[in-house]
Amino acid sequence: MTASRIVLIVLDGIGDRPHPALRGATPLSAARTPVLDRLAREGITGIMDTIGPGIRPGSDTSHLALLGYPPRECYTGRGPLEAEGSGIRMRPGMVGFRANYATLDADGRVVDRRAGRIHGTEPLSKAIEEAVDLSRFGVRFQFVSGAGHRAALALEGEGLGDGVGSNDPKKEGAFPHEFEPLTGTEADAKTAAVLNEFVHQARQVLADHPVNRRRAGEGLLPANEVLIRGAGRMGEFQPFRERYGLAGAVVSAATLITGIGKVVGLDPIHVEGATGSIDSNIEGKVAAAIEALETHSFVLLNIKGADEAGHDGKAEQKRDFIVRVDAALAPFLDVTETVIAVMGDHSTPCTVKDHSADPVPVLVHGEGVRPDRVDRYDEFACAEGGLCRITGCDILPILLDLIDKAHKYGA
Amino acid sequence: MTASRIVLIVLDGIGDRPHPALRGATPLSAARTPVLDRLAREGITGIMDTIGPGIRPGSDTSHLALLGYPPRECYTGRGPLEAEGSGIRMRPGMVGFRANYATLDADGRVVDRRAGRIHGTEPLSKAIEEAVDLSRFGVRFQFVSGAGHRAALALEGEGLGDGVGSNDPKKEGAFPHEFEPLTGTEADAKTAAVLNEFVHQARQVLADHPVNRRRAGEGLLPANEVLIRGAGRMGEFQPFRERYGLAGAVVSAATLITGIGKVVGLDPIHVEGATGSIDSNIEGKVAAAIEALETHSFVLLNIKGADEAGHDGKAEQKRDFIVRVDAALAPFLDVTETVIAVMGDHSTPCTVKDHSADPVPVLVHGEGVRPDRVDRYDEFACAEGGLCRITGCDILPILLDLIDKAHKYGA
Known part of the structure; x- marks a missing residue:
């Protein structure tokens, strides 16, 4: 029977390069992955440049592409997406930012950019929202906590630019920067001034806050x-439902991915214990995604841990996490009437400790696909697959075609 | 010796998906095709998205792409191409339409959208051309019969728009629609009014026509x-000869394909008994194409029947027709100094009964190609070929390169 639903499983940062500790294998090719291999054997495989060959994708631009929103047309920076994911309802025109809670020493130097990987910063953010006053600029703002040390800021008001730098010195032992406009426009100058004032007032709120006294x-x-x-x-994003005629949901521990899902109109689904790290409740996320398929024709499931291991350069840890992910995906083998697509959003080689432009392996499983001879889901095997080499923006149209939701161009 | 001629053989709708009645094979992969397999074995193969991955091509947009005319730049709808193919000399600015002869019951409801698959409607079209008068709109028109129940209409005059709907209710038992403008412009309103008047007058001509009295x-x-x-x-199409320096011809039973060929300046070649269906005189078309190579450096040969079987969902019939096509193509094995390219214009899976976005297999045979290890022309084998995955607009430049008619970009 023709499938009527799509689940897009993004194994964040899954792609890698040959690693000496794995005798030239990648973490994925070194991992025992019977579930993914079965999907690959029964389905069609390939490799994918989520943005384009040789372009290192961010998680934001790659996920936009995978959802069929060309990032060159609609990506305006990570801030507004993080802000949306953090729970701020971003309206077109608002300016959004990512934020970190950090620790300054007595001299004002950054001693920890993540404030000792603090958790539970909500009281701090609430205090800032209540006390900081930007009304002399005619600016309203929202400031909310994200996961761990993360937070998000959104500004709204007349004449605000989005061409501003950061106060983050990016290294410990340095003083925070002043915000500087990136252009000579009045609008960017205004935003820089607003941000300098915001940080100045926020410091005063934080200096004496009970949470910090307790931590001390x-x-x-x-x-x-x-x-x-x-x-x-x-920016403005055409709603997913309007664009494709499908109700969609997103299951992700990462604020950014949830935010991307929300800006295009996917329903965010919260999963207890989903952390975005290698200790995440993957089984719970898989169950939630399968449940979401009861009420949604499209589900984006992002599983983040492999990316973290890649950033940390831990090849064996990445391999072992992939083994866990594979086992957790087993319930998808019993899901019917559904096209299952598995891919990375980018490679995060343990030898690079950052995103790379190496294409990611992709598989598509479900009624109607043309199986190829590939029987293994990894970077090497999938390069011989029947999808050949596609880009990130290709995948959703290909999946829509399989569930008979593609439009004919011409007659 | 380097080839100096190109024959582009389009097996319309050839691509398919695994079919249960063929135990998971496609009609093409289930068919015995020694001729195509030999061309594949000696040549280079690949898969092709005629428009782009995941985009379901029309026959019109795909053929424009295969001829190297990017449809996003030059496609303006099927009507003008059908009209040209039906014998109307379309000039830039004219507005063209496809038409069907249909049957209304006494109440005015559509009882057959194809008038009992009528043939030989020329006297009806001639009577309409003579009797219908649109001069009060300042509009001239041509109305000509196509194959079977088909016809084409072209309007010419000041201030005519092309944004109008159809009077076709698309289902039997319903009343024909009034034509409605799709925008608020005066031009579209005028075209809608002209069409409503045309249909009104045409009914009076047809009601009492001897052909219909005889049918009754x-x-x-x-x-x-x-x-x-x-x-x-x-629209305006750069002539093929000017664009590529080649004299070209088209051999096709389909009015649309002949029309596309004619608008870009290919000489149409009529073949007796070519029907566009599975009973077509394929041998005659192959002979005509080979003969045309005596006087033309480029021949487009379209063979339509597989598409029809796909639309009808008849997998065995499609397979058997492909066997016949393969045998009919045998004379090409003796053609020299010619690059032979074989491809689909789109897939028409029997399980979908419509065009799908699945890529089509492509092979290129002739002096200079780099043979791959593929020895079979079908969807699975060609996905492992040396051309990898290309788009429709890529193929003509690739073929021109092989006959040394490509231009160098840069120095």
């Missing part, structure tokens, strides 16, 4: 500074 | 209505 008592680093980056003006 | 006497459905759709303004 426990020997923990205080969250006495806010570092802000990723300025971007919120 | 024979118990056949009368052709007492004209259904019109596919409005498009004729």
Whole structure:
């Protein structure tokens, strides 16, 4: 029977390069992955440049592409997407930012850009929202906590630009920067001034906050500074349902991915214990995604841990996490009437410790696909697959065609 | 010796998906095709998205792409191409339409959208051309019969738009629609009014026509209505000879393909008994194409029947027709100094009964190609070929390169 639903499983940062510790294998090719291999054997495989050959994708631009929103047309920076994912309802024209709680020493130098990997910063963010006043600029703002040390800021008001730098010195031992406009426009100058004022007032709120007093008592680093980056003006995104005629949902622990899903109109689904790290509740996310397929024709499931291991350069850890992911995906083998697509959003080689432009392996499984001879889901095998080499923006149209939701161009 | 001629053989709708009645094979992969397999073995193969990955091509947009005319730049609707193919000399600015002869019952409801698959409607079209008068709109028109129940209409005059709907209710038992403008412009309103008047007058011509009186006497459905759709303004197409330096010809039973060939300046070659169906005189078309190579450096040969079987969902019939096509293509094995390219214009899976976005297999045979290890022309084998995955607009430049007619970009 023709499938009527799509699940897009993004194994974040899954792609890698040959690693000496794995005798030239990649973490994925070294991992025992019977579930993914069965999907590959029964389905069609290939490799994918999520943006284009040789272009290192961000997680934001790659996910936009995978959802069929060409990032060259609609990407305006990570800030507004993080802000949306953090729970701020971004309206077109608002300027959004990513933020970190950080620790300054007595001299004002950054001693920890993540404030001792603090958790539970909501009282701090609430205090900032209540106390900081930008009304003399005619600006309203929202400031909310994200996962761990992360937060998001959104500004709204007349004449705000989005061409501003960051106060984040990007290294410990340095003083935070002043915000500087990136152009000579009045609008960018205004945003820089607003941000300098925001940080100035926020410091005063944080300096004496009970949360920080308690942390000091426990020997923990205080969250006495806010570092802000990723300025971007919120754009307009054609709603997913209108664009494709499908109700969609997103299951992700990453604020950014949830935010991308939300800006295009996917329903975010919260999963208890989903952390975006290698200790995440993957089984719970898989169950939630399968449940979401009861009410949605499209589900984006992002599983983040492999990317983290790649950034940390831990090849064996990445391999072992992939084994866990594979086992957790087993329930998808019993899902019917569904096209299952598995891919990375980018490679995060353990030898690079950052995203690379190496294409990611992709597989598509379900009624109607033309199986190829590939019987293994990894970077080497999939390069011989029947999809050959596609780009990120190709995948959703290909999947829509399989569930008979593609439009004919011409007659 | 380097080839100096190109034959582009389009097996219309050849691509398919695995079919249960063929135990998971496609009609093409299930067919015995020694001729195509030999061309594949000696040549280079690949898969092709005629428009782009995941985009379902029309026959019109795909053939424009295969001829190297990017449809995004030059496609303006099927109507003007059908009209050209039906014998109307379309000039830039004219508005063209596809039409059907249909049957209305006494209440005015459509009882057959194809008037009992009537043939020989020329006297009806001639009578309409003579009697219908649109001069009060300042509009001239041509109305000519195509194959079977088909016809084409072209309007010419000041201030005519091409943004109009259709009077075709698309289902039997419903009343024909009034033509409606698709925008608020005066031009589209005028075209809608002209079409409503045309249909009104045409009905009066048809009601009492001897052809219909005779059909009534024979118990056949009368052709007492004209259904019109596919409005498009004729664009400008750089002549093929000017664009590529080649004299070209087209051999096709399909009015649309002949029309596309003619608008770009290919000489249409008529073949007796070529029907565009599975009973077509394929041998005659192959002979005509080979003969045309004596006087033309480029021949487009379209063989339509597989598409029809796909639309009808008949997998075995499609397979058997492909066997016949393969045998009919044998004379090409003796053609020299010629690059032979074989491809589909799109897939028409029997499980979908419509065009799909699945890529089509392509092979290129002739002096200079780099043979790959593929020895079989089908969807699975060609996906492993040396051309990898290309688009429709890529193929003609690749073929021109092989006959040394490509231009160097840069120095």
